Amino acid sequence: MRIYSAEIDSIGSQILDGFARRGITDPAAVEWAPIPFSGQWGLGTSGCLKAAAFLARNKKSTLPVPQQAQQLAEQIASEITLPAGFARIEAIRGYLNISFETKPYVEKVLEAVLSLGPDYGRGTPKTETVMVEHANPNTHHSFHIGHFRNVVLGEALARLTEFAGYKTIRAAYPGDIGLGVVKCMWGYQKFHAGKEPAGAMERGRWLGQIYTEASTLLEPHPDETEAQRATREGYEAEVRDLYRLWDTGDKKIRELWERTRKWSLDELDAVLQELNIPIDVFFFESQADELGKTIVDELIARGIAEDERPTGGPVIVRIDDKLGLKKETYRVAVILRSDGTSLYLTKDLALAKIKFEQYHVDRSVYVVDVRQSLHFQQAFQILNLWGFPQAAKCFHLAYEIVTLPEGTMSSRKGNIVYYLDVAEEARRRISAIIAKKNPNLTGAEREATANQVGLGAMKYVMLAVDNTKQIVFSWDTALSFDGQAAPYIQYAHVRASSILEKTGGVPRAALPAYYMHPAEITLIDWISRFPGEVDRAAEEYKPLYMANYAYFLAKAFTDFYRECPVLNAEAGIRDVRLAIVAATRQTLANSLQLLGIAAPQAM
C-alpha cells in the first residue's frame, strides 16, 4: 500500500548487504521514518547509527559512534543503486536519507488516492477476526457522557480494524440485571407504576431518574431518625424480595423487567442510531448465566477452580498459585457465589467461550473503563489456564473515566451529565454559529449541518486524548469548536469540496515540470502517510493516532489553501492543484469516516 514499498525494500536490503559485507549483523532490518524537516522529500533511517554502535561494541571501530555512523553512511550511500523514481541518497549526521523524484512521486500518490477513492488506505484482507465489545451501559440508567466516550472509542476502533483488513464484529453487552436494575424496578413499581413518557430518549432518561430517586431512598444517612431507619430497612427488604422474585422467574416481575429493560434498550438504540454506531450482536448477562455455571463445574473438575461451597465459601481460582507467581498479582478470583448464583466473571468466561467458538473470534477487544482492569486480567488468565490460545489476543482497552470538576459522576447520586443534553447544546451553539457565518444555509440544511458538526466536535474531544487520560467534563472543553477540533478538520473538507464544486471535474493530467511550493510538498507528504497511520492505529488499538493524523492533514491543507491559489493558477499548475485538492478531500473524508465523524459539504 505504501508508495514505492518495493523500491524502498530494495534499498533497505542493499543497505543490509552493505552492513553484512562489513560484518555488521545488527540492525537486522532497516526502518524508515519521515525526515523531520519540511522541504525535504523522502525518508530517512538511523540504521547506520545502530551499525556504528555495533562496531564500537565489538571493538571493530575506535571512532566515536556519530563519526563512525557518518562515515559508514557516506560509504554505503555511494554503494547503493537507486531504483527509478529516486533522486538521491545522502548521509546527514549519521542518518541515511533517500529522496523521491518529485514528479513521479506526486503522480503516484495522487493517482493512488484518486483511483482508490474511499478505499485509499484500506489494508489487505487479514485472516483474523476481531470482535470489538463496547456499548455496555447498564439498563435502567440513562445514557451519559461517560457511555458516550465508550461507544465513540469502540466504534472508531471497529472502523479502524475493519478498514485495516480484519473481519470485524461489533458487540454490545448491556448489563440488564443486577442490584441496580432491581432498585430501579422497585422505585418504578412503588411510586410510578403505570406511567410511561412518550419518546425513547425521554423515557430512558425518566427511568434513569427513577433509579437515582430509588438509590437516594435506600441510602443510609448518618443522622437519620429511628423512624427513618425503619422505613429504609423496610424498603431494603422490599428490594431483596423483588430480586428474589425475579430470580425465581416470577411472571409478573419478569414482565415488569422485560418492559422497563426495553425502555432502556430503546434509548440505547436511539442514541446509537443518532451517532451512526451500528452493533452486529447484542449479548446480555441473562443469556450467559447458564453456560457460566457449567463452565464453573468444568473448571472445578479440571482442578483449575476450587469449590469451597462445602465449607460455606464460594468457588474460586487461585490464579497466582496456578501460574506459579510468588508476588500477589492476579489474586484470587471468585467465579461463583456460595449460593450457586453467577457473578460478572462467571458470565464473562461464558461470553468469551461463545465469542471464540460461535463467532470464531481471534482477537477479542473489550472497550470497558479502567476500573475493571483486574476483572479482565483475571478473566484472561483463567481463559489461559483453561486452554484457550485466544487468551493471548484478548485485550482490555481500558479507558479512563469522564469526571466532573467536582468529582466522579454517579447514577446513584444523580450528578450526571447526560449525553442528550450535551448533544442538544452542541447543536444549538453550532446552529447559532452557522446562522452568523453562513446565512445561506437555512432550514433542514442548517439543522443537518449543525448535527454533523456538533456531534463531530463532541466525538473528537473523546478521540483526541489518549485512553489512559481522564477527561474532566466542562461545557467549554466538551464543546470546543476552535483550533484542534473536529470543526477545523470538517472546515478543511468543506473548503476542498467547495473548490472542486466550482470546476467541471478533476483532470488526471500528467504533472508539468514546475517548482512545487513547500506547502504542496508537505501536504502530499501527509496524504501519503495515511495508509501507514491506519495500520498503526489498528494494530495498536489507538484511535488517537487517527484523530491526530486527521488534524495534521487538515492543517497541511489549510497552509496549502493559503499559499497556493488553485482556481486562478495558470492552466497546467491549476490541474495539478485541483488533483491535490481532490486527493486531500478524499483523504480527509476517509480519516473522518474512520473516526465516525461526518464530513459535511458546506458549513
Place this chain on the structure above:
RNA sequence: GCCCCUGUAGCUCAACGGAUAGAGCAUCGGACUUCUAAUCCGGUGGUUGUGGGUUCGAUUCCCGCCAGGGGCGCCA
C-alpha cells in the same frame, strides 16, 4: 501490603528509542474588495515530577523516590 494508570509551556494535551520536544486554549500585536476569516501571520511561554541506570542517542525502556487517581474473595 500488592497491582495498574498518570505527571511535558499558565491551562488542556501531542510526540513509531532518533535529527531543532510540537499543537490548541489563554495572553499580547497584526491580516477580510481574495478559492467562505469556523481561517491565517507574528510575539510571549520548557531543568519533559525527581534521583540513578541501560544506550551512540531517553519525554519514550529499567530501578528507586515524590505527587495524584483507580483497583484488590462472593457489586457490576
